[in-house]
Amino acid sequence: xxxxxxxxxxxxxxxxxxxxxxxxxxxxxxxxxxxxxxxxxxxxxxxxxxxxxxxxxxxxxxxxxxxxxxxxxxxxxxxxxxxxxxxxxxxxxxxxxxxxxxxxxxxxxxxxxxxxxxxxxxxxxxx
Amino acid sequence: xxxxxxxxxxxxxxxxxxxxxxxxxxxxxxxxxxxxxxxxxxxxxxxxxxxxxxxxxxxxxxxxxxxxxxxxxxxxxxxxxxxxxxxxxxxxxxxxxxxxxxxxxxx
Numbered sequence: 486x487x488x489x490x491x492x493x494x495x496x497x498x499x500x501x502x503x504x505x506x507x508x509x510x511x512x513x514x515x516x517x518x519x520x521x522x523x524x525x526x527x528x529x530x531x532x533x534x535x536x537x538x539x540x541x542x543x544x545x546x547x548x549x550x551x552x553x554x555x556x557x558x559x560x561x562x563x564x565x566x567x568x569x570x571x572x573x574x575x576x577x578x579x580x581x582x583x584x585x586x587x588x589x590x591x592x593x594x595x596x597x598x599x600x601x602x603x604x605x606x607x608x609x610x611x612x
Numbered sequence: 613x614x615x616x617x618x619x620x621x622x623x624x625x626x627x628x629x630x631x632x633x634x635x636x637x638x639x640x641x642x643x644x645x646x647x648x649x650x651x652x653x654x655x656x657x658x659x660x661x662x663x664x665x666x667x668x669x670x671x672x673x674x675x676x677x678x679x680x681x682x683x684x685x686x687x688x689x690x691x692x693x694x695x696x697x698x699x700x701x702x703x704x705x706x707x708x709x710x711x712x713x714x715x716x717x718x719x
Contacts, residue, residue: 532648532656532699534708547707548613581655596644598703600667602655
């Protein structure tokens, strides 16, 4: 049974860098069938896709966050990470790590479907 | 980005009612649409993918329909456990986007 667990500081100061890690159990970040990613949800609001990555290095970021986001995967530690620089109060949210199932649309288009979520971690940006 | 618009934003209904939530995409997404259910303090849960395919272990009272730009999620007979917020989500193209959510409340 796949389990995803976010970890990291719950409080970050404005202008600093938010760094989160997602630990994967019951699955492998090196699987060729899945991407891994992050989605966030400001308190009381809707869902925002941050980005996705593949263990071989492909990354896709939300254009609105692209200049501040870096994602990486550590296959030896079976985890993946999110870095978001220069945070503001607008970055306060519950951050979810997710697994995305790879869907191949013939002949060669790749789509990914979010099929599993971590429990979420509230990160507050405040001085 | 593809904009996803759900209606209504809030829906009041009773146990046993049949309810339908609508989701419209700003451009065609074929059938690359998913529906998620979220309860307070919990992560979203996948209900339906590819517009009408039911995720494993999701009750048969949930169904999805649509293609192109118009989609629906129907619950045939509401159960107490179904009162939650529902989100549609397009995974046709980056940047992936979600609808703003529909909160299903007990009447």
